Amino acid sequence: MTFLLSEDLLAGIRDRAADYDRDNAFFAEDLADLQAAGYLAAMVPTALGGSGSTLGETVRDQARLAAHAPATALAVNMHQVWVGVGRYLHERGDSSLDWLLEEAAAGEVFGFGYSEPGNDLVLLGSRTEARPDGAGGFTFHGRKIFTSNSPAWTRLGVLGLEPGGKGGEGRLVHAFVTRSGGGFDILDDWDTIGMRASQSRTTVLDGAHAPADRVMRLLAPGPSLDPYVLGIFTSFEVLLSAVYAGIADRALELAVDAARRRTSMKTGRAYAQEPDVRRRIAAMALTQDSTWLQLDAITRELDDPSADRGAGWFRATAGLKVRVTEAARDVVDQAIRVSGGATYFSGSELGRLYRDVLAGSFHPSSEDSAHATVAQSLLGPLED
Structure with a gap:
């Protein structure tokens, strides 16, 4: 590799x-x-x-x-x-x-302007209004949150909902706007407990314009197997999982270092010789082995253009994201238990990882959403 x-x-x-x-x-x-x-x-x-x-x-x-x-x-x-x-x-x-x-x-540099406050539909709907410009393009009006790379993006992928015509709902508009084109305001509101350097600030769209050649898809609201949607969903979930797998990899390294460095006053031995510590670290490693088996298997399949799970990709990658982020939280927590109270100080790298790994819960797909996706794949949609 x-x-x-x-x-x-x-x-x-x-x-x-x-x-x-x-x-x-x-x-x-x-x-x-x-x-x-x-x-x-x-x-x-x-x-x-x-x-x-x-x-x-x-x-x-x-x-x-x-x-x-x-x-x-x-x-x-x-x-x-x-x-x-x-x-x-x-x-x-x-x-x-x-x-x-x-x-x-x-x-x-591309940014991702899809997340919105209170929108649990994510790719299936939008609170942002996409107004036709009469020439095949659209202007966007709404609020996007967690817009990473806010100080540096030059192109922003956005999603909005076209106003509905008589008796109908408008289409979802997937498009790109440029920083130089204006029509937006970036708020200085990123002051979080973790993932601070990402500066994922709120972006208020107020006329940001995407010309016709930067309008990528016009789709009906709701589930879609359009390759554009599948590409977004699978790429997002898999690459996001990689970030949290990396956090857990580092937490395991730090736990091993701490176990070798720390000495028990009770026994006079390094913590690395204590059975409870050894079992805890082994459990962390087993978790990471499983994480990478999943990530490697799914990415290998996605790297094969002939592989086609269809709607099954939503279950596969949403489940991956939830399992990996939850596993990463557990690994970091176990690393802290091995490393001791020094991690509670603000200058501790492991303490920073603990704050950073918490963000995994807030990215789509949420645990509830993933369970709904899997349930639908097994039981069919909920009846009205």
Whole structure:
């Protein structure tokens, strides 16, 4: 497996992570280094100017990045999701996002403007209004939350709902707006307990314009098997899972280091020789072994354009996200139990991982949503 991120690059990123977290600052230096390394074009096919990395290779690199700086990895993830969607479509004979792949290779940074307050439909509906401009384009009016890369994105993927005509509901509009085009306001409201460097601020859309050639899909609200939707859902869930798998990998490393370093006054032995500690660390490792078996299997299948689960992809990847993020929380918690009270201090790396890993619960798909998806796959839809 080929990695784009060198150990030296990752070491520099880790050195800055605590400062970004303490200062609630955007990861500007990290982003510059990652761009210079060509990482933002990792999954762009070589014919379109990128490195041609597979999803599986990028998942591994994202996990390595998260093990060094979770908030940086999470924010970069939102760009990588869009590149992943473009790659997903391109490999299946759909060139509608080839322009995005080319722009990513040229240095544009993509943001993900889909999440909205109180919208548990996510890809199936929107509170944002998409108003036709009369020439095939749309202007967008609404509030988006958790917009990672807020200080740096140059292209923002957005979702809105077209006003309905007589007796009907409008279509969902998937499109892209540009930073230079204006029509939006980014609020300085990102002051969270974790993932602070991502600066995932609220974006208020008030006329942001997507011309006709940047309107990617017009779809009926509700479930869809359109490849664009499948590409978004699968790329988002798998790459997000990679970030939290990387956090757990690092927590396990720190627990092993602590067990070797700490000594019991009761026995005079290193904690690494204590049966309870050994069992706890072994349980963490077994969890991570399972996590990576799942991630590798699903990404390997997604990397094969001939593999087609259809609607089954929603169950597979939503379930993956929930299992991986919940497992990561447990691994970090167990690492803290091994490492002791020093992790309670604000300067502790493991303490920061504990705050960062909590964010996994807030990303779609939620645990409730994943259970509903699986139930529907087994029992059919709820009856009216």
